[in-house]
Amino acid sequence: MTWTANSCFVTLAILFLWRGEEVAEACSCSRYNVHPQEKFCSSDVVIRGKVVGVQEVDAGNDIYGNPIKRIKYDIKQIKMFKGPSDDVEAIYTAPTSAVCGVTLEKNGKEYLITGKLKDDGTMHITLCDFIQPWDELSETQKKSLTQRYEMGCGCKITRCTSIPCMVSSPAECLWTDWLIEKKVYGGQAKHFACIKRSDDSCAWYRGSAPPKKEFMDIEDP
Template identity: 30%
Template sequence: MAITTQLLTFLGLIFISCFYAVMSCTCLPAHPQDHFCKSDFVIRAKVVPYYSKIGHSIFTKRHKNDVVLPTAPSSGSSNPNEPFKHWQIRIKKVYKGGEFIANGAETSIYTSIFDSLCGVATMQEGEQYLFMGMLQDGQLRFTTCNWHAKWDTITKKMRKGLRYQYTSNCNCQISTCGLFDKCDKRIHTKQADGACVWDAWDGGCESKFSTCIVHDDGRCAWHRSPELSRCRKTEITKS
């Protein structure tokens, strides 16, 4: 009887471990331009102390194309029974989503309370961040799969991309390789048929210092810059 109980306990622990493994959050790597183009909003914002007057929504009606408000309406704090946590932010710059977000607005940004649903663990009060995410139920929401980072880690080329290069080149396709096998860029470039090839595990230089842009011949290719060349040379030296 004792052996049976121990066996059942052991099998139960295996089941629970497998359950949490299945439920764990998995995010596939993506180039910053891809993150930008697939997001509903892209903002630079400062995490500020929370006050109970902050509201749920940042527009008058629960529709993304409605009137922009300079500040969030005072409709009370969020429902404690909702599976979300949130931080109060002051929006410094809107790069995407200007039709429903205003510079200088104060609102909340939400994430799941569950790690298994890709909830963001913590944000540092007083720091400025780059946030990307989706609009859902009148709320700005983001996960660990959405690009977010401290503003002082964003390179000058990334900031240029945020200002205009990313949005004007969203029609360009970035073909990701190396997710499940080794990336051979020469072969993958031929298969990609004009798309910019990005190595998921070795594409840091393109992420930090380049944008996939439309060239004069109508084809998309990585924008070459001195910073990109220097980064590539450094990577070659390291390897």
């Protein structure tokens, strides 16, 4: 009886450790708590492109000697908004969404893709990055990629989910899409950029023309 009890304890311990490793490797990030502008600012690379090829490739071994697989997307870069001087020709991601892998379609669809550069110069993406079909972006988002987002990289965007909600410094913009619209990416995410003003304070800007040196907190086209 003692042996059986000990055996059950050991088995449960092994199962717990195994499940712990599985959970540790599961995809977890706050991608839905980050404004597209913040993703632009924190990414190494931001491009517009489409997939022209896809294959599974080996990416070395893990600490236990097991092979690591990656999905390699061959990319036709249409425009680079941020990144290295050379065009991005391939993007790598994990093989499944369970470990933050991204599925891109090879059907001519164009994407806005943000990602990180590895030490070897390759671009890698996860579900935590901001990746959207190009046609689903608003005109403001498309225009902001060339100037406005970069102008606000010194600002802080704070997601407001409940009242009271307030800024802690002048260099901060309140993101209220979830509070007002019950959407992660609502009007502010689609039609506004948080831009630093001449006095180093930050405010939401909306407009089709480049921001003037001085502008109100919310400026219409």
